[in-house]
Amino acid sequence: MFIFDAHLDLAMNALEWNRDLRLSVSEIRKREQGMTDKPDRGKNTVSLPAMREGNIGLCMGTQIARFVEKGSPLPGWHSQHQAWAQTQGQLAWYKTMEAAGEMVQIKDIAGLENHLELWKSDEPKKPIGYILSLEGADSIVDMSYLEKSYESGLRAIGPAHYGPGIYAHGTDSVGGIGQKGKDLLKKVEELNIILDATHLCDKSFWETMKVYHGPVWASHNNCRKLVDHNRQFSDEQITELINRDAVIGVALDAWMMVPNWVRGISTPKDMNVTLEIAIDNIDHICQLAGNTDHVGIGTDLDGAFGKEQTPWDLDTIADLQKIPNMLTKRGYTRSDIEKIMNQNFINFLRKVWT
Ligand SMILES: [Zn+2]
Numbered sequence: 001m002f003i004f005d006a007h008l009d010l011a012m013n014a015l016e017w018n019r020d021l022r023l024s025v026s027e028i029r030k031r032e033q034g035m036t037d038k039p040d041r042g043k044n045t046v047s048l049p050a051m052r053e054g055n056i057g058l059c060m061g062t063q064i065a066r067f068v069e070k071g072s073p074l075p076g077w078h079s080q081h082q083a084w085a086q087t088q089g090q091l092a093w094y095k096t097m098e099a100a101g102e103m104v105q106i107k108d109i110a111g112l113e114n115h116l117e118l119w120k121s122d123e124p125k126k127p128i129g130y131i132l133s134l135e136g137a138d139s140i141v142d143m144s145y146l147e148k149s150y151e152s153g154l155r156a157i158g159p160a161h162y163g164p165g166i167y168a169h170g171t172d173s174v175g176g177i178g179q180k181g182k183d184l185l186k187k188v189e190e191l192n193i194i195l196d197a198t199h200l201c202d203k204s205f206w207e208t209m210k211v212y213h214g215p216v217w218a219s220h221n222n223c224r225k226l227v228d229h230n231r232q233f234s235d236e237q238i239t240e241l242i243n244r245d246a247v248i249g250v251a252l253d254a255w256m257m258v259p260n261w262v263r264g265i266s267t268p269k270d271m272n273v274t275l276e277i278a279i280d281n282i283d284h285i286c287q288l289a290g291n292t293d294h295v296g297i298g299t300d301l302d303g304a305f306g307k308e309q310t311p312w313d314l315d316t317i318a319d320l321q322k323i324p325n326m327l328t329k330r331g332y333t334r335s336d337i338e339k340i341m342n343q344n345f346i347n348f349l350r351k352v353w354t
Pocket of ligand 1: 135199220300303
């Protein structure tokens with residue numbers, strides 16, 4: 001079954017983890033043997049061949065670069081200008097993959113429909129479609145940069161990531177969106193860019209909902225009902241998103257799947273983290289909605305974590321193909337499963353771009 005993954009940090013992996021994503025997952029793992037600079041070395045799960053193997057032909061591909069104030073414990077750039085330059089390097093990587101025939105940027109309805117048709121064909125090496133999104137908006141120096149980004153294909157934006165940002169407060173921080181956040185949202189709405197509510201802290205989330213009226217989704221977000229932490233959405237937040245016709249992508253980061261995960265100590269086996277827990281999150285969102293129209297997949301695989309922090313029954317991203325059977329076992333129909341694996345996000349894009 002064709003799969004849409006609503007959140008992959010592909011360019012970050014290429015440029016900050018120095019991974020050649022044209023290689024197989026196992027070749028990348030081999031190359032990283034003995035490296036200790038990052039906790040997920042040799043444990044990657046994503047590559048372009050693995051995406052082809054798993055029929056994951058379309059994804060949201062991120063740009064990501066944080067600005068940090070002096071004294072911040074978070075990693076990040078010391079000016080918004082440097083953060084912008086980092087995102088432009090990431091864009092250059094996507095463009096190079098396009099030139100190599102490995103990927104193709106999707107930014108409008110014609111491109112989307114052509115790409116979906118291509119993936120129905122037997123073409124041997126199909127390009128992976130990516131829609132450009134920005135995770136955390138710190139790199140937008142002023143609104144003219146958002147216009148430039150739109151011209152470069154940016155079609156979704158999350159105002160915040162971890163910690164306090166220029167335009168909103170993110171995960172593990174508390175605060176509102178301020179005038180800068182409101183100005184950003186106005187421009188996002190004007191450009192018809194999709195707002196990604198993921199990572200907004202509760203206060204910033206509700207302030208955003210008050211002033212923003214454009215298309216909104218949550219690319220990679222699990223349920224607070226199942227893991228009680230501010231990174232996950234409460235039932236009230238999920239219901240608000242459903243009422244706005246959003247789609248919520250379920251993520252495969254182990255600490256967001258089971259309570260009491262301790263980074264670097266807990267293991268997926270010990271904590272029994274399996275893809276079934278992703279199904280629990282999918283099911284919870286469907287129960288709140290009363291239908292299967294508002295949930296999809298936004299794995300975040302290789303989002304600064306690898307096999308040490310993903311469901312143990314997933315070796316590479318190609319194993320997402322296990323999910324349809326699991327949904328069947330829980331009583332979901334074939335058409336429900338198509339919606340969850342690809343149609344909900346694709347139909348959302350059709351609506352926004354038509
Ligand atoms: Zn994220």
